[in-house]
Amino acid sequence: MNNEALIDSFLDFKYEKNIDRVNLMAILEESIRCVLKKKYDSSENYDIIVNPDQGDLEIWRNRIVVKDGLLKDRNKEIELSVAKNIESDFEIGEEVTEKVELQSLGRRSILSLKQNLLSKINEYDNTNIYKKFKNKIGEIINVEVYHILSKHILVRDEEQNEMILPKKEQIPNDFFKKGDIIKALVKKVDWKDNKPIAILTRKNENFLEELLKLEIPEISDGIITIKKVNRIPGEKAKISVESHDDRIDPVGACVGMKGSRIHPIVRELKNENIDIINYTSNIQLYITRSLSPAKISIMEINEEKKCVNVYVKLEEISKAIGKNGQNIKLATQLTGYKINIFKDNHYEDDVELSEFSDEIEEKILEKFYKIGLNTAKSVLNYEKKHLIERTNIEKKIIEKIVSILKKEFEGELNNV
Known part of the structure; x- marks a missing residue:
């Protein structure tokens, strides 16, 4: 293979892999230097000139002229008598530059060069694909199904890059056939057999969040923020x-x-039931909204333990818990509070705290509301020391309030 033939074959890689000119030159030079170093133990004294656009490749070896009989390194030195055969006026210590033809390196070196080139081009291509995949992590892409296996399906993007959508990352009701165009989110990038492979998902929360951004301009514009999914x-x-x-x-x-x-x-999520609620920093209201469509009678919030006891009417219990416990599970995840559901017969014939506004100051009532206590019995159900700790109200005021509330239920709450 001559220099021009090598360049021609290399250009095929350039167009196939879409390698830019600068990287093309760098890869070719590095590959040639690897071959020279393997053959001569060093490539430092070689100049390599590559012009892929014109199909030019030149290799020049530089050697120092030494006295006859004192040659130590044939790769870097040349005896005076040999140098004078090239040009008669060479002297000891001068540098001789000679053009090296590719054929002179030998068949094994040329084969090694071709293998090295192919390896570095594939490495370059794989690195580019990896970076491209990496930059798309968290994005939704459209891909085409081209092969279906038991544990995953293989898909391709518009540039024919292969990706994997594992069975465990599919929605349970997903069903695909060859040729289908599907939406999926790039979850991560792995290496398989020295090639980058993107792992897709349709199952995690980010997929739903990104679908919302695509469909709702106010979210993509930042006017509406998704707090949690x-x-x-x-x-x-x-x-x-x-x-x-x-x-x-x-x-x-x-x-x-x-x-x-x-x-x-x-529809994209295979008829997944989606509840959207308005976020609020008022944890009582946030929990109430998160348990929709159930209607809450009363709740007791323990902020320290991040748990809440929620009381609902008998007909609301199934709504609060939801099918297979889905509603309460998602509400717990959304709010960060462990939610316990109870039938509200404990608070039958209860009285709203607001009814005592003529006897209890509004700012005191607000402190009870803040910890989820809205009725007389919800306050009386607490030990006084816990009420003092949670509301930061003085002991004598708590005792007075308890006394006022107890009067409402005289004869009923003898043991409170």
């Missing part, structure tokens, strides 16, 4: 959202007119 893939999801513009209802914007915005997402 929790889902049981293919079954149910709960999303809390917050608007940064008082004129925009975040829940209404996400649902759209007659569900026009949320319905395409529901």
